[in-house]
Amino acid sequence: MIIGAWISVFLTLAILSYLYKDNLFYKVAEHVFVGISTGYWTSMFFWTQIQPNLFGRLWPATEYDASSLWYKFYNVFGVFSSVFPEGGIAKGHDMHLIYLVPFALGIMMLLSVSSKLSWMARWGIAYTVGMAAGLRAYGFLNSNVIGQIKGSAFQLVNSNLPYFALVGESIFNNFVILIGTITGLMYFYFSREHTGNFGRLTKVGIYFLMISFGASFGFAVMGRISLLIGRFVDLIHYSSSTYNHATLWILLIMVVLLGYSAFMDKSAPIEPPAK
Amino acid sequence: MMKYIIELILSIGKVDRRWIFLVIGLAVLLPLFFPLGLPIRATNATQRVYDAVEELEPNSKVLVSFEYGPSTKPEIHPMAIAILRHLFTNSQKVYVTCLWPDGQFMAEDALTEIAEEEYGLTYGEDYVLLGFRPGNEAVVKGLVSNIRKLYTTDARGTLVDQIPMMANVNKVKDFDFIFSASAGYPGTIEWVQYAADPTGVPMSTGTTSIQVNDVMPYVQSGQVKGILAGMPGAAEYEALIGSPGIGTSGMDAQSIAHLVIVLFIVFGNITYFIETQRAKKY
Numbered sequence: 001m002i003i004g005a006w007i008s009v010f011l012t013l014a015i016l017s018y019l020y021k022d023n024l025f026y027k028v029a030e031h032v033f034v035g036i037s038t039g040y041w042t043s044m045f046f047w048t049q050i051q052p053n054l055f056g057r058l059w060p061a062t063e064y065d066a067s068s069l070w071y072k073f074y075n076v077f078g079v080f081s082s083v084f085p086e087g088g089i090a091k092g093h094d095m096h097l098i099y100l101v102p103f104a105l106g107i108m109m110l111l112s113v114s115s116k117l118s119w120m121a122r123w124g125i126a127y128t129v130g131m132a133a134g135l136r137a138y139g140f141l142n143s144n145v146i147g148q149i150k151g152s153a154f155q156l157v158n159s160n161l162p163y164f165a166l167v168g169e170s171i172f173n174n175f176v177i178l179i180g181t182i183t184g185l186m187y188f189y190f191s192r193e194h195t196g197n198f199g200r201l202t203k204v205g206i207y208f209l210m211i212s213f214g215a216s217f218g219f220a221v222m223g224r225i226s227l228l229i230g231r232f233v234d235l236i237h238y239s240s241s242t243y244n245h246a247t248l249w250i251l252l253i254m255v256v257l258l259g260y261s262a263f264m265d266k267s268a269p270i271e272p273p274a275k
Numbered sequence: 276m277m278k279y280i281i282e283l284i285l286s287i288g289k290v291d292r293r294w295i296f297l298v299i300g301l302a303v304l305l306p307l308f309f310p311l312g313l314p315i316r317a318t319n320a321t322q323r324v325y326d327a328v329e330e331l332e333p334n335s336k337v338l339v340s341f342e343y344g345p346s347t348k349p350e351i352h353p354m355a356i357a358i359l360r361h362l363f364t365n366s367q368k369v370y371v372t373c374l375w376p377d378g379q380f381m382a383e384d385a386l387t388e389i390a391e392e393e394y395g396l397t398y399g400e401d402y403v404l405l406g407f408r409p410g411n412e413a414v415v416k417g418l419v420s421n422i423r424k425l426y427t428t429d430a431r432g433t434l435v436d437q438i439p440m441m442a443n444v445n446k447v448k449d450f451d452f453i454f455s456a457s458a459g460y461p462g463t464i465e466w467v468q469y470a471a472d473p474t475g476v477p478m479s480t481g482t483t484s485i486q487v488n489d490v491m492p493y494v495q496s497g498q499v500k501g502i503l504a505g506m507p508g509a510a511e512y513e514a515l516i517g518s519p520g521i522g523t524s525g526m527d528a529q530s531i532a533h534l535v536i537v538l539f540i541v542f543g544n545i546t547y548f549i550e551t552q553r554a555k556k557y
Contacts, residue, residue: 219486
């Protein structure tokens with residue numbers, strides 16, 4: 001637990017040290033992050049999907065028959081017993097040999113590393129692109145087009161609503177939504193030049209978009225500050241005696257080393273400019 | 276005097292950006308040591324999430340999806356904790372899925388802290404961690420059609436058929452409510468598009484601040500019942516359930532940091548204005 005805290009503090013401070021300048025600590029933390037993320041994702045994908053849901057459907061324990069050719073082939077891989085346990089894979093599946101198709105497509109995608117066989121990867125990519133396009137088209141049409149049109153269709157002047165309210169529904173806010181929606185859509189109509197009255201309306205649309213971008217920027221800042229708060233809370237927590245004052249020690253060592261590095265850089269002879 | 280002030284503002288405008296980092300750092304750090312106790316009031320969007328959870332009958336089946344990792348933990352984890360606390364207080368059955376691989380770690384962490392240690396609930400009877408499955412929106416679509424095809428085992432390797440609370444739970448329509456704790460893709464939007472809208476199961480969400488603008492149209496149209504917007508959303512929810520936590524403790528720092536950033540933006544704009552006026556003049 002203490003080692004974990006020290007590693008956590010080191011990596012946090014190493015990443016934050018980039019605010020001073022690019023340095024060795026930052027580079028180490030960056031490379032460790034990339035390496036560990038890749039390893040973690042790969043192992044997670046393998047053990048939650050490929051092993052149970054792919055291999056588990058090709059060689060299920062429920063249909064294990066050591067004398068069949070299919071399971072004899074399976075037993076060849078028995079040396080990797082954690083992946084291919086004896087007696088088949090017991091993950092609650094029946095045998096579905098149709099899964100050989102995605103298995104083959106997956107292997108073909110991996111062949112993109114070979115210059116001679118990389119063309120085979122296109123099949124897998126084509127399947128993925130086609131499937132994703134079809135799946136997304138439905139989702140966007142249903143929720144983003146139909147759902148949003150439904151949401152925008154409301155009674156403009158409703159006697160039950162107040163004339164004005166800063167938060168919540170009001171007649172004034174209904175008009176704001178109406179004008180914002182129409183002028184915003186007009187701005188993205190490019191078949192007519194944005195001049196004259198049409199241009200003035202599209203300008204109103206731009207103002208609505210700019211307010212939206214401003215809100216996005218504000219939210220982005222808020223998010224980053226929240227993350228900084230999270231790291232500071234951890235750093236404060238790890239500065240306690242329970243963790244042998246990890247934050248204070250690592251901060252001190254880093255400041256001294258970065259300071260020494262900066263001092264050495266300054267004292268190094270200045271290279272003459274290249275001729 | 277005026278000339279001196281203008282020169283001072285201009286010199287502030289030219290300050291090394293590392294001083295600005297330091298000031299922001301201090302603005303965040305100091306309120307964490309010396310809390311100001313600024314008031315927290317729930318916004319309409321947060322209140323709607325709370326009301327949606329309150330409207331559920333006891334023993335309702337609630338699907339909570341964890342779509343975040345350590346990088347967004349400070350924003351999403353407090354709201355995940357608060358939502359779990361609220362659900363367990365109201366005796367709901369919680370089913371946890373993860374569309375992000377690191378979401379499983381976050382879910383384990385939150386369930387251990389709340390379900391096991393705080394409420395002493397029984398795994399498999401009161402809550403279950405189904406775990407992570409890769410496939411993004413295809414996973415959501417799979418959950419809508421047949422959960423058992425996608426999850427034959429839970430995150431602990433137990434066969435789903437052997438888990439008591441999984442009886443009669445076969446697809447998303449069998450749930451009474453969905454909550455997505457989301458930090459990006461895949462997340463809230465995919466749950467709206469492929470689960471909530473097609474099935475009509477009500478859903479709420481908690482997202483990172485940066486996602487709020489993307490998700491807000493769904494909230495405005497009623498496709499999503501309220502939203503917990505970043506750390507302030509979590510703090511507001513903690514206030515509503517009467518259980519201050521990590522979200523609440525960070526709000527003073529958040530407010531002060533925002534104030535400092537606004538001041539920097541104002542100074543930056545004044546500097547820009549003065550410089551452009553000078554450039555025109557000479």
